[in-house]
Amino acid sequence: MDSSNHKKLEFDRVSAYAAGLCMSAPGQDALQGLAPCLGREELLVELERVLELKSLLQEGSSLPFSTLPDTRPLLVKIGMEGNRLEPEELHDISDLLQASAALRRFLAANRESWPRLDSLGEKLWLDTFIRSAIRTIIDEDCKVRSSASHELKQIRHALGDDRQLLLRRMEKILDHCRRSGWLMEESVAIKNSRLCLPMKVEYRQRIPGFVQDWSGSGQTVFVEPAETLEIANRIQEGEIHERREIDRILREMTDRLRPDLGNLSYTCELLAFFDSLVGRARFALETASVLPAISSSGELRLIRGFHPWLLISHRDREVFPLDLELSSCEPVLIISGPNAGGKSVAMKTIGLLALMLRHGYLLPCSESSVFPFFSEIGIEIGDEQSIENDLSTFSSHLRQVRRILDGAGKNSLVLIDELCSGTDVEEGGAIARSVVEELMRRGSKAIVTTHIGELKAYAHEREGVVNGAMEFDRTALLPTFRFIKGVPGSSFAFAMMQRLGFPQTMLDEARSFMHEEHRALEGLLADLHRKLSENRLRGCELESAEARLALREQSAADSEASLAKQRREQKLKAVKEIQREVEGARREIRDILQDVRDAPRDPRILQEARRKLSARAAEAEKRTAILHEETAHPPDLSIREGDLVRILDSSATGEVEKLKGESAVVLCGNFRVTVLLKNLEKTSRRQTRKADKAASHPKGWSAAPAPVESTTLDIRGLSGDEAVPRVERFIDAMHRSRMHSATIIHGTGTGVLRRRTHELLKRHAAVKSFRVGAWGEGYDGVTILTL
Template identity: 55%
Template sequence: MDEVTRKRLEFDRIIGFAQQFCLSDMGRDRLGEVSARGFVDGLHMELERVLELKNFLLEGHSLLFPVLPDTRRLLKKLGTVDAYLEPLELLDVHDLLQASSLLRTFMFRNRTLYPSVNDLTVRLWLEKSLQYEIKRIVDEQGRVMDTASDGLLQIRNELREGREVLRRKMERVLRRCQENGWLMEDTVAMKNGRLVLGLRVEYKYKLPGYIQDYSQTGQTVFIEPAEVLELHNRLQDLELAERREIERILRQMSSHIREELDNVLHNQDVMSEFDSLYGRARFAVDTGSVLPALENGGRLRIVRGYHPWLLITHRSRDEEVYPLDMELSEEERVLVISGPNAGGKSVAMKSVGLLCAMLLHGFLVPCHESSVFPLFDDIAIGIGDEQSIENDLSTFSSHLEQVRSILDAATPSTLVLIDELCSGTDVEEGSAIARAIIEELLAIGVKAVVTTHLGELKAYAHEREGVINGAMEFDRSSLSPSFRFIKGLPGSSFAFAMMQRLGFSEVLVQRAESFLDRESAGFDAMLDDLKTVLDENRRLREDLESERRDLEVRKRELSVREGELRLRKQELRQSVSREVQKEVELARKQIRKIVHEVKASPGVGKVEDARRRLQAMRSDAAVGTEAAMKVAEVSSAEDLSVSPGDMVRVLTTNTTGEVVSVDGDTVVVQCGTFRLTTSSGNVEKTSRKKVRRIERGESGSSGGPGWSARASSLESNRLDLRGLTGDEAVSEIERFIDKLRMNRIGTATIIHGKGTGALRLRITEYLKNNRYVKRFRLGEWSEGGAGVTVIEL
């Protein structure tokens, strides 16, 4: 793809926009130099790397190095034997090596996520000693540190001491001059690199020393006092020694880098390549670009594709950009797009070319992932309205010259784009030339997209195998283009509608229409009728497709729900089975105990008591079995969901209460004065009327305690007494302690709140005298503080 094509497609603008996302100038230059390459020449790998880096960014990662220095000039400088790097240049080398190490290490650790990028970064030279040496001698501000060498440390210590002595001496001389009134300025100044005092000119011989300068008015003389002359000279010698030592250190460090120059240059090359990929990945994130399917054949399928530059520029102005949907089979070699002026023909054609060009240069493209693009070796474009003044060519001559160049260079792997084919000349002759050009394109075997207004060319495209019509839709009701591409139909120019839109009088428009031959008018009317039918079919297909997608979603949801309910049913059966086994074992123990008591002390009273107890156990078992059966009969069609405030019955305990909270599959139920925590599958909704019947014992079982005896088991060791009187609280505590003992729970929490403290005192009084309470205390801060009492049985 030559420079002219890049410019006509506005591909250079895409490159320029993507360059701003690179980290360094060398990455930006590398991106600007990117050239098209074939699928087998590394394009697939390059696109995979850009895609992996895009995912890297979308996953919230960021590079461990915020900038990447451009080291090309300074490394080239090291090619000269006597050259050495300045401190800031050494820091750039350090940052390049550090960035290389960090990137290589990160990508290697995450090579399963970013395998293609790792294939590139694993080639980086992993080096630590040079980084360490550079940081040992140069600080973050680019200053050679005192510790760079023992000699430099000694020189700088002497410099500091000498400057301190000089400062004290100058201050003494300054005070003496001030006392004598000799000074024009009451400060120490610097002239010619020496510290001086500004004296009035008439007192210049009062102070022994060396005259360094005069003021512009000649009224002030700047004198270096004689007593600091020798010290100044000594400091100058030390400063010269410092510069020489620094230069020696820099030369030595540069020599070490020069020894590894090939490796450093290799890292520079890999990092610049990575930077160009990184810039393209950030561009993809910014524009919502994806990697479509790529094929070696000629099939083209663009789904919701956008002209990238329009997407970028219109977004900044908050203007809508219309997507392009287009599909051409491998046999459909040439697409002829027709339609109104300013209706989007040229934009659609250029969109195809620009998207293909981006892919060939390693860019992801703004379209849907289901799109399919063929791979071309080259792209050629001809613009119909260009003129060549310097070659003295008219518009049409310039156009034919472009087409000739395209035909001469085209191969079966070339994408050809021609805007307004053979416009600007006699319609009949232009149509004939256009047909001949398309025949030549078919003979070469290219894929081509051309735009036209020529009616004969539309008819030719309808009849010729391998050529297909396409139109840009026009909305007659609003007299404006809709920018939607329609395959298989030629488009009308809608010139008369455009006249109406632009404000021409109705009389003039009708007069123009009267000059149009009836055959042409009938053809346009037929196109309108056909378009209406196609639009209706399209809407029906879209409605059917929408309904199909909705049904698919509903089907998947029902399938998931059915699976969840089936699993929940299985879990409930297992849970009920375990509960029943526990109850059976408990019943066996009680029966053995009753039999033992009767044998130990036979008598009518004992036997009658044993009979009543066994009858109660049978009732318990009947109700328990009924609850278990209800749990087991949960079907996949039931709505088992409950919400806070619902009245429910806990199936395994036959207790009722109000749902306090729901967290996933966990439900907390307030049952009287205590709370149960259970699974959502172990509760069923019930009305408040039914709850009252159950609370009165009207559950359908025969009299006696029934399954309610199971309620003595606890699923919570917390008792909330807030809002109760002292007597009510004591009654609740008695029942609560009994249940704790029956369930062998040793520690529990009583919640009474802080309030006035009256309820807490009453509870404390009761607990002191309860023989089952071993000890009790107020809660810790994390347990509820003075609002709770923790008891131990």
């Protein structure tokens, strides 16, 4: 693709802006120099990497580095024999290797979340030896360490001693001169890298030494004392040795880097490429860009697509989304409509998005959008008149169209603005039709803008070519920038004249010059656009009404859910109250029975105990009835045989086996119980599984071995301590289910289970009476109780 087309589609602006979001100069250059992907598979890998990095940044994850050194000039320097790197440059190489290692570890630690990025990280060179070697000789301030060599350490140690000696000597001489009043200033000066005394000119002979400099006024002479000359010379010689040793160390380190120049260069390129991904991911975040579906059939369906540069440059203004489609059945779109109405912007939006996609950018559109991989994008936009080659605008236009046709193929996107509009209308229309036909023969997708009526009519009649228009608000005399598929657009030239303030007489006169058929056609198009606009507004109003209705329905559902929650809470409160009432009654009954056991056998005491028991039972029954009435649940008349239900005030669930008037026979595991409909509510298998998971046994139901009948509990084989709580839970369950009788099988054996069972039945408030079984019922191996 011609690079000049990047500018026409404003891709150069997009890439420059995205490059500014990179972390380094190499990353910026890599992003702006990106070559387009050559195939669909390569494109998908690139886009998935950007998408993973976008998700990484969106989640708030921090990259292992915030900047990268530009080591490209250093690599050139390393490649030339005899060169050496400066300490700062070696430090940059170390930082590059540190960034490479950190990024590789970072991506490997998150390979499940970012597999595409991790596959890139695995290619990074991981070398700790060179990085460690550089850090051994260069400190954090980019200075060569004294420990870099034994020789350097000795040189610097000697220099340190000599410098301290020189300072002490100079301080002694300075103090003497200060007391004598010979100094112009109170401190030592440095001239020509030597320590000097700033002496008044009239006293310069008082201190033997060498003049290193004079002041501008000539009043101060800078004298290096002869007493310090030997030490200063020794220091100067030591500094020369120090520089030579540092030069040797740096050359040696640079020579060690040279064999790994290829690895260093590849690492630099990979990190720059990763930085280009960072720039594209940050651009995607700024423009709310996503990964559309990449079509393999050539289908293009843009939903709520935006021109990315308009999003960036018009942050304070509304940018209108574009909905547009090109398919294998309708590969060519002819867009018409008023000037400055958005035709070219719509076409450029498609071209720019296609170009961005080829360069690995996510797109600012709906995730429902579908975009194909275009191997070639041909563009003809703007005035290409060539004075140098003596070509007219139209000649240049045809030349560019010819160039586009030569490169057009099945996977091509062709964008032509104002096709053949620079010549006679009839001839231009004929040529334009021929160009469109050729594009269709080549299997290309194409978008063409036009004002030529013949081309609009052709699009209406030709299968595979579809009209499209940019909407125009005739009331405001302004374009709305909304695309309408399936209808040609009017140029609205007279409306534009009216908006620009031309006299009405000129408008009327201009209209009179038009052919009657043309006026009628323009009128029909105007009416059609008006009706389409009205329909769109009505559609928006309908969507708004539906949204309001859905909101009201949701509000009603929330209210119903809140009311149901209140009922559940009220029931739970009542159940707890009933449980407290029952427990209280049990305690009182136990106390009464204990009094009877402790007292002598007196008929009056027994009679009083029976009276108290009857009164307490009646009181508990009355209180329980009141609580049940307060939380009365209306019977669910929708319950049918086979429904899953939950018994209220418990977690027991089961299947309705049979309906009996206002009651239902419910199969709960191995229990078959009869329950009033008002004590049942429908449930689902999901809720049933959830309840089963929450508790291994339904609350309040016996977990004894499976009974032989629905109202029978078998406790044979249990100890007395094991049997008592199970019998108690069984009686409670039968009582809640409104059962009037039940059977407990305890066997004969030693008689312990029968005795413990009867002791429990005597003090249980829900048991009216009990007896051992008769002949045929199990005799004394069972107990029949009445509830």
